[in-house]
Amino acid sequence: MKGVFIGLGSNLADPIAQIESAITALNDYDEITVIARSSLYSSPPMGPQDQPDYINAVVEIETTLFAHHLLDALQNIEQQQGRVRDRHWGERTIDLDLLVYGNNILDDERLQVPHIGIAERSFVLYPLAEIATDITIPTMGKIEQLLSNCPRDGLKRVE
Numbered sequence: 001m002k003g004v005f006i007g008l009g010s011n012l013a014d015p016i017a018q019i020e021s022a023i024t025a026l027n028d029y030d031e032i033t034v035i036a037r038s039s040l041y042s043s044p045p046m047g048p049q050d051q052p053d054y055i056n057a058v059v060e061i062e063t064t065l066f067a068h069h070l071l072d073a074l075q076n077i078e079q080q081q082g083r084v085r086d087r088h089w090g091e092r093t094i095d096l097d098l099l100v101y102g103n104n105i106l107d108d109e110r111l112q113v114p115h116i117g118i119a120e121r122s123f124v125l126y127p128l129a130e131i132a133t134d135i136t137i138p139t140m141g142k143i144e145q146l147l148s149n150c151p152r153d154g155l156k157r158v159e
């Protein structure tokens, strides 16, 4: 499957290292090849404000895994990196979200794809736009249109 995008976020335990290590772990799967990655971005927390800023990025992969098996792989990587998440919308070591799985639309108890938060989250949309300049997201529309309705909200590219 092509046109598969994963969002990464971290705001604990050396966030940049967490993101880099998760990208390496993804590419280490025989069934997954990372074919593009965005810059790293820093973003103020969405959710409780008494937590550190996040580092975010988006990668494009090519994979032979079906969506639910890909989700298993993402959750395994989160576990291997000792994911900690104590409160709802609180700080976390690493978060891997399946954003887009080609043109597929999935909606069950484990997976909603495209990820419902994409359009409102500048920390997902801007890194996605960097590596998928012309994408039309199923059910959501063209990325230019989504960007024009989504303020950056303090999102900064990390130099």
Ligand code: ROI
Pocket (backbone or CB within 6 Å): 008, 009, 010, 043, 044, 045, 046, 047, 054, 055, 056, 088, 089, 090, 091, 095, 123
């Ligand atoms: N806020 C930002 N800025 N970046 C994230 O990756 C992120 N992830 C989350 C919540 C808690 C919603 N807030 C976030 O899961």
